[in-house]
Structure formats: C-alpha cells, structure tokens
Amino acid sequence: AQREAAFEARIAAGDFIEPKDWMPEHYRKTLVRQISQHAHSEIVGMLPEGNWVTRAPTLKRKAILLAKIQDEAGHGLYLYSAAETLGTSRDQMLDALHTGKAKYSSIFNYPTLNWADIGVIGWLVDGAAIMNQVPLCRCSYAPYARAMIRVCREESFHQRQGYESLLVMMREGTAAQKAMVQDAVNRWWWPALMMFGPEDKDSPNSEQSIRWGIKRVTNDQLRQKFVDATVPQAEILGITLPDPDLKWNAEREAHDFGKIDWSEFWRVVNGEGPLNRERLGARVKAWEDGAWVRDAALAHARKQATKEQAA
Amino acid sequence: AQREAAFEARIAAGDFIEPKDWMPEHYRKTLVRQISQHAHSEIVGMLPEGNWVTRAPTLKRKAILLAKIQDEAGHGLYLYSAAETLGTSRDQMLDALHTGKAKYSSIFNYPTLNWADIGVIGWLVDGAAIMNQVPLCRCSYAPYARAMIRVCREESFHQRQGYESLLVMMREGTAAQKAMVQDAVNRWWWPALMMFGPEDKDSPNSEQSIRWGIKRVTNDQLRQKFVDATVPQAEILGITLPDPDLKWNAEREAHDFGKIDWSEFWRVVNGEGPLNRERLGARVKAWEDGAWVRDAALAHARKQATKEQAA
C-alpha cells in the first residue's frame, strides 16, 4: 500500500513509469489490455485495406497503400513489444485475439466496398484514431508513450494522404468518382463517430484510466473535437456528411450532431457486425496456415544452436 | 486359338462385340486404354474451358460454354461406363490418370489465353476430335460405338457453336476482337494438327487397331481430311492459318501443308508441355479435396442400408 501511494504520487507528478518500476497489478493489466487491443487493431486493420492493394487504380496509389499497410504492420510490432515489457508474450496476446478473448477496434468489422473507402479510412478512421491516440503520447507508461509518438506521427501522414486522394477525386474526377467518394463517406461517417466509444455516462473504465494517466480525455470530448475538426474538411472536399442534424451551435462554439445508433455499436462490438467472423477468421487462418513456417524456423534455429555448441 | 479365330472372323464380317462376348485379352486391354484415355480427355478438357466460364463476355455465351462443359462431363460419364463394361472400374481408371499411368489428349496441355480460344477450341479442337471420332461410331466394340454416336452428335453441335462465335467476332466485332481471334488461331492451329497423332510411319499401334476395327482410318489420312475441310472455313472467317506452306495442290486434289514440329509434339506428350503439371495437378487436387465428400456419401449409404436391414 505504501508502494501504491508512492506510485500514485509519481503519476500525479506527471512522472513516466518504466518497465522495471513497481506498478499495481491492475495498472499492469489495464495497460496490457489496452496496448494489445491497439496492436490487434493495427493488424486486423491491414485486412480492409489489403482488400484493395491488388486493385489500386494507379501505381502511385498502390505504392502509397502498400506503404501504409506496411506502417501498420510496423505499429503492430512496436505495440506488441511495448506490451511485452509488461510481461505478456506476443504469442499469448495473439492467442487471446484468436480465441476471441481480446478485442480489436470494431471499425475494422466494416467492409471496404469501393476504392474511395481507402481514402475515407485515411481521412476519417485514421483521423479519429489520431484524436484518440494523441493524448496517449503523454501516457504514464513510458514504452507505450514512446510507441505512440511514432504511431501518431505516421498516422497523421496517412490521414493527410487519404484526404489528398479524396480531394483529387472530388476536384478532378468524373461524376462517377465523386459519387464513389460520397458513398464511402455515407458508410463510414457514423462508424467513425463510434470509434470514440460509448458516451461518457456509459463508459465505466474511463475514470480510473484518466486518474492513472492512461487516458487523458473523455470519449465525448474527443468525439466533439473530431466532429468540429472534420466538418470544415468535408466542406473543402465538397461532400455531405450524412447527418441532417449536424450544424454549428454558436452558443457552444461547437457542432451539434445527430444521435448515434448505439444499438448498432453494441451489436458490432458483441460480434454481430458485418465482418466480425470474417476478419477474425482471416487472422486465424493466416496464423494456422503459417504454423508450419514458424515450426520450421524454430527447428532450424535449434539445429543451428546445437551445431554451434558442438563446434 | 479357336475362339480367337472365331472372334477375328466376326470382326472381319463387321459384327459388333458385346460385353458378354469372349474377346482376346489384348483387344480388351487396347480398348480399355483407348476408351479411358478418351474419357480422361473429356474431363481434363473441362479445365481449359472452365478457365473462361466466369469471364464469358455475354450471358448467352456463358450459358453456351457452361452447357458445353456439362456435355463434356456427360461424355466422360458414358465413356467411363463403356470402359467399365470391360471389367475396369472408374476408380481404377481415375487412379491411372492421377498417377500419370494413363494419358489424356495432349491438346489440353495448352492454355486458353483469350476469349477467342473458346471459339477456336470449338472450331479446330472439337473439329479435329470429330474427325478422329466419327470412324469410332462404327468401332467393333458395341458399347464404345454407341457412346461415340452420342458424343459425336454433341461435338458437332459444339463445333458449329464455336465457329459461329468466331464468325460474329470477325464479321461484327472491333479490330481488337479480330486480332484476338487471329491470335487464338495462331496458337491452336499446329497443336490441332498434332491431335491426329504421329505420322503413319511412326505410329506402331495403328495396324492392329485398324484390323480389329478399333481404328478405321490412319492418322495422316485424317489429318489431311481435316486440313482440307478447315481451309475454306478459315477463308469464310477471314483469318489466316499460320502456315506459309499451306496451299492447294491441284494434282493431289488436296492441300499441301508445312512440316509439323514433332519435337514439340513429343515434348508435350512426354510431360513437358505448357500445362501438363497444372492440368493433372488440378484433377488430382479436385479428387483429393473431394475425398471427404465421397467418404461421407459412402458412410451415409452404409448407415441407410443397415437401417433398412434392421427395419
């Protein structure tokens, strides 16, 4: 209890916690859950984008998309490493993902149905992710904070690239392309707003996480910030956000927006989204199909070690 | 030896041999080899055409192609049945195919690379097959002769459909379509000529097969007949057959044509054609992937039989 008080004091003072430092079990568990969930989101998030790599409309766009997916694999790696400093192995975390015990961001349970979805994911989904993640760059657990600094920098880049690709289609493209962008925005807008999680009144984990500096801003605050940042960008693009209630409120100096369909949110979180089964199935299949490869690599490494010992 | 003399006399008199009749072992073996090879050709022949079913350019062409492939599966069935009357089971024949002991027509080791290949296969490959097969409708072994009557009727229909589809492209199509047809003819012409087998001087099985009425005309005779029939059809189409030496010989009242590359023929027959590995691999994979289905059907049938006995 004395150690706990000292820990709380360090947090309160804005100190960073390093892996070797003592920490309460609950803090450790909360962090492992959050970091691994974030890592899982990066690797599951490769799937909806991977769906368009072979169909990208120009070689430049193909290269940009490939590089983005590569960055996501990289984010997955840093984040698993950060979580491993808390004493849980990557294989344990993957096992939790594959058996459905660990979650990943629900947004990736939606399908990518046209090419503009790739741009819109960059603009809205990465945009929302950054809003969520920037505060984590000051998270109290130092390895996570360091990983997040790099992740956020790269994601800002992805967001700008996504937005730029939409701008090209909206400004220089054909009517069919503009319709494609609008269609993509119609499908992603509400799921993007849901990325900030339940309303504060329904979000039980928030309070302690904020006290511990794992989380620094509430869901509703972030969501509002996202809406306010996005509306002018949509105007520049020339697309309509699919919310008739969306309007500037001069009094609040913020945008009012329509009611989120929380029943859909919970349905998707609880496994009945468009692609929950397929996304997880694709990850499990990649893992199972790759078992012989990992076994072979291990067997080879053992043989090498034996040879070196013998020499 | 007495039975053999009687058998030879029946053949000489143009009698048909039925499954229950006595026959020399070599006659039986020759027939099983030939009929099963023909059956295998039908089912391997589904693969190059199957390659275009999902890409047929109109719904009508898709239906025609599907129906053709369905007919080929049907031919495979009659022919396996005809061979089974000689005491070899379908599974034994398939095993011989899958292990590489039995052959199928080498023509199916060539790829279908554009849509016009489908029409050209109908025109030239089915055309050559019919030339080869019409004499077999009078084959001495009655079940084979009966199967061949049906096969030949359907193949003539396929040939006309193939030719008609080329005619539409050549008469009403774009320049790109005409180039596609010419490209397909360039690739299939020589392999089609090879379908009649080696030159008579290099064809050791011919003599006895002809005596037994299993084969009735020689390879070179059939090939000449095919060339003579095809040249005017090519003219009507407006395509060029890729043989600079092809010309009418008024003296012979037949077309002279260029030298066939027999080294290519033997290379493909002996397994080094463009697709020998892939075609056989596809059949073996279908068979192996389907093992659980056949096992289940058998297990279910056994359970049903047991239930019926018990009742």
Next chain:
Amino acid sequence: MSQQSIQVGESPQVQYLLRLGDSCLVLAQRICEWSGHAPILEEDLALSNMALDLLGQARALLTHAARLDGQGHDEDQLAFLRDERQYLNPVLMELPRGDFAFTVLRNFAVSTWLLLLWRRLEGSSDAELAAIAGKAVKEAAYHQQHAADWVLRLGDGTEESSARMRAALGTLWPYCNELFDSDAVDAAAAAQGLGPDWASLKDEWRAQFCEVLADAGLDCPKDSAYQSQGRRGIHSEHLGHMLATMQYLQRAYPGGVW
C-alpha cells in the same frame, strides 16, 4: 463506345425484379467456379446444370427488368455494366464458394427460398414474371431435392463431413436473414400483386430448412441479429472481386460484339 457504368431507375418494380434476377445471376457465377473441380463427376454435371438453370432465370429476369426500366438496356448491359452498388442480390449469393459443404448448404437454402418465391410468383399480376416463374418452379424443385440429399449425406456421413456442415451453417446463417428482409420495394410489389413481400416466406422457409437440418443431425441455429444489406446495394467485400472478373471483357473491349 464508352464502357461507362450504367444505372437503372428507382422504380420499385425494376428493383424487385433485379433483387431476384441478380440473386440468380450471382449464385450461378459462384457455382461456375466449381467447373471441372467437383468431388465427383456426377456433381460436375449437377452443379453445371443448376448454374445453367439459374443463369436462364437471371437472363429472363434481367431482360424483363431492362424492358420495364425503359432505358433501352439489355440483359448484358445490366449484367456487365452495372457497378457493385447497383447489384441488388442478398449478400448470401456472393459469399465465396467455400468447400463442398458450404456449396451444398447454400444451394439448399437458396433453392428452398427460390421455390417458395417462384410458387408465389406464378400468380404474379405481371404475366411475363408469372411465365418465368412457371418454368423456374420445376427447376428449383429439382435443385432443392438434389441439395437436400447432399445435406443429409454430409450431415449424417462422417465426423469430418458433419463438422464441415456445422461450420458451413455458422458461416451461412447470419446472411439468411436478408432473404426475409422487407422494405418499400416489397410493399409496392405486394400491393401491385407483382410478388410477395419476402418477409412472408420466412416461416415456411425456416420450417423446411430446419426439418432437413434435423434429419441430417444438425441443429437449427437461433436468429442472428446481423442484417446484411445487399438488396440495397451494400455488399460484402466479395462481390467487387467477382464483378472484376465477370465484367472484365466487356469493360476492356468497348464496342465489342460477342
């Protein structure tokens, strides 16, 4: 000579016909993928037979829809020049062909549904649609019987076949909801006597489907909360890949005559 995508009108009648026609077309296209790869030769025949029947139904429906739409399109323009958002089949039809268990189970689910639908459509106020249904009823009845036989064999057969059937059922089930979805298009069709509200087929479908499952030793699942949206043009990630293949020649050879 441009291969720009075409759009059909919003008339509920056309939409109703396309939902059905696209269902037949997309399932036929999936079944075609088995061509030459079935587990036994008899099934190569049976599957291509089913694909041919479905394709024939699709052609009749698309031709009729194009006529009602009145923009001068034909079956091929509808099939090859509509983009994914204009395809109105339920997502169930476009799911990847899967293994033979999935193929058989989907064929059973769809043919049971189509048979119920065709029977009702025989009495359509649209004489052309009624005629199409009259022919299709016989075909669907055969497809249903053939698929049901396989559901029984595989559900009852071996441990592996039964496990595969359960897995197939898990994959397929959430998408069956959409076969009984109901909206303004259905309401208009029912009001005009064009055809039934699809929702009205649900109880009978479920009874028939689950009866065969039970005979095959498989449990009928509980209702899924998931509702796919293919009938409104919002598909899975699979349809786009299917159309890229299916439409390629028409897109790459503008002005072609085939």
Next chain:
Amino acid sequence: MSQQSIQVGESPQVQYLLRLGDSCLVLAQRICEWSGHAPILEEDLALSNMALDLLGQARALLTHAARLDGQGHDEDQLAFLRDERQYLNPVLMELPRGDFAFTVLRNFAVSTWLLLLWRRLEGSSDAELAAIAGKAVKEAAYHQQHAADWVLRLGDGTEESSARMRAALGTLWPYCNELFDSDAVDAAAAAQGLGPDWASLKDEWRAQFCEVLADAGLDCPKDSAYQSQGRRGIHSEHLGHMLATMQYLQRAYPGGVW
C-alpha cells in the same frame, strides 16, 4: 475517354525495358496478395517492403519505356491499359502466389536473377536505366539475402517444410528457363550496350541458386525442356485473371483521375 487497350511499339529497346519492368510489376502484384496474411508479422513487413521496392523499380522502368516509346503514354497507361498479350514478363512472375515455401523460393530465384541483371545494367549505355539499376542493386541484394535465409530455414527446418520446398521447386523450376532465354531483343540490347543478353546470366545464377539449395538440403534439378514464352507475350492462364483484378478500376471508370 475510351478505355481501349493501348499497344506499345516494337522497338527492341522498349521491349527489353518492358520485359524487365513487367517482371517487377507482376511479381510485386503477386506479393501484394500476402498483405495481412503472412505467417508472422515480421514477414508482413518484409513482403510488403519487397513489393514496394519492386513496384518502385517497375514505375521507373515503365515511365522510361513509355518515354522511349514516344506515344505519350505514362506508367499507368502501360500498367492498366495493356492487355495480356502486351505484357512481356516471364511466366515465372505471374504464377499464383502459392504457399509460403513457393513465395520464398520464387523470391529467391527472382532476386538472385535481378541482382545479376541490375549489376550489369549499372553500366548501361542508357543513363536513365543505369541510374535505376544503381538504386535497385541495393534493394535486390537485400531481397536476395532475406529470401535465402528463408530457403535455408525451410529447406532445413522440418520434414513438412522441406517437403513443401521440394514441391515448390518442382513447380517453379520449368519456368526458370525463360529467365535465360535469348532472342533478337536481347541481341539488340547487347549490341547497343543497353543491357546484357539474358542468357549470359545463366551460369552465375545457377551456381548461386544451387549453392543455397544445397545448403538447404535440396537438390538442384536437371534442366527442364520446357520453355515458357511470357517475354513474347504468350502467358499462362494466370496472368489474365491477375490483370482482370488489377486493371478493373481503370477499365470501369474511364476518364478517372485518381
């Protein structure tokens, strides 16, 4: 605004560049299919890295070829509007991705070949090509090392991995011949100092390839008599399917700006 296919000229220089550029592009496209499905996360990174490098090389080569061709095309028209017969990569590059063993072995075969080729092209009389080669040499060396490590691991690893490597070798080997095929295009390139006759790389390639195979416990096969013809535009049945997917958007959205 028509999406008619384009044709490039017959100049040997352009053909030589396209044979190489298409090789990089088609292999990159195949590797892309692993995106998100690799056996370990590190390989998701490594494979997308390799695909990116190859794609970069392809873009440089296609851009250069388009300029030499002088018809005003750009890299995207060459990539998305040439039909299959105009693609000039050896068939090896377009074979399906296969399992990880096949992927690794092909990557090793191709990167070994590319490294030899890029080294020779660093001295090309075509300054632009020499510059492309100068950058690509480093990339290919890394790809070769990475792939060789995996060939060793998998050849030596377990019974299964070694059996898969042998099967992969059986599939791949007959198509390697084409990497050392030689014709008028090569002769012209060699005569102009544009680049080597590909045949001249064979002995060194074989020595390097078989040395790693030997270390991995795999036998170097005998020469195959089969000679594929992709460099002359005659491909396998796989390229058409690849292009249907790859080119679909450009074909379906004529006049689009992306």
